[in-house]
Amino acid sequence: MTFSGIPHDAITFYRELELNNSREWWQANKQRYDEVVRGPFEQLAGMLEPVFGEPKVFRPHRDVRFSHDKSPYKRHQGLFVPTMPRAGWYFQVDAEGIRMGGGSYHFDGGQLAGYRASVAEEVHGRRLERVVAELVEAGYELGGEQLATRPRGIAADAPRLDLLRRKALNAMLVLGEPDWMATAELAEYVHDCWDEVRPLVDWLRDCVG
Template structure:
């Protein structure tokens, strides 16, 4: 495994081209660039982050188009995940790091809302969300259009109660350090900051306890 030295400009240029021509012909013609400027640096980044953040997984570049009207064959970003850290992505827009709960089963949503509504636990999440947003992170997720059934419209945390999933992410764009080894520390620092949210979610929500068929 090569030492991580950052993501070269060619990585972003590759995805700019893929956005303009999402075809097998483009992919085949530029496969060498993908391997050396995109996938190689991502694997090296994950190796650098692994000792602190755990087992990595790089997502496949191919889209699942079976149930999609969009039949474009390739994802226009490379994404990866570390089990104790979060998600990291490089696209034409640059670098992004994220963490939180992207998918939730019905029992997790129930526990999430109960914790938010609770006057002892809910304010803690309010403070975390406010702190992350003040530091430049975006906190978002899948939301209901209105309050969930069973909760008062004037609940002090009604906006948080609308969330079914909850994540934090920081878009870095294309900073000067993107092509430098320091890029790894910026991703690590973002994940450490986002632990405020993931720790709260792990404690108050945790993994689904439902059978796989009911999630």
């Protein structure tokens, strides 16, 4: 089957799901989900795999066992290629549109210690500083949980304090609903984006992973 992008109806699907997050609505729209979300995501994953590695297309069901929010279905569809635990390349569609990029969504205790040590070290720290500055200049938004103050034991005048405060680090292009998302060109845009964030993904693998 020829890949023709992610239909714009995928965004409409998630807008409607936000208002109707129930098993009844989902069952009535299951075929629609398969056609405009799941199917195109699996096609896209297959096109990206030879260059970036084996992708994971996340399942739509939420684990509600330990959550106050008992909504049964996720409000987005994600595609993820791991390069180390809890880090790699990412693509998503939700009610706001599409986003893509890469990095870490969470550091465990050992990774966080390694991350902070590498940021504080001059060579690795300056390398990350350059990578982040270039991505921000190119229009990426930095994400990841961060402390409101500095980490314990870190001086107030420490170099790269803004990076040291982070407990995860990723860079995303938030793109809304571009016309090309529903064309075969989408695969090229994702490919180019993931190549652009490769320096961040590589830094995390080398210095944290």
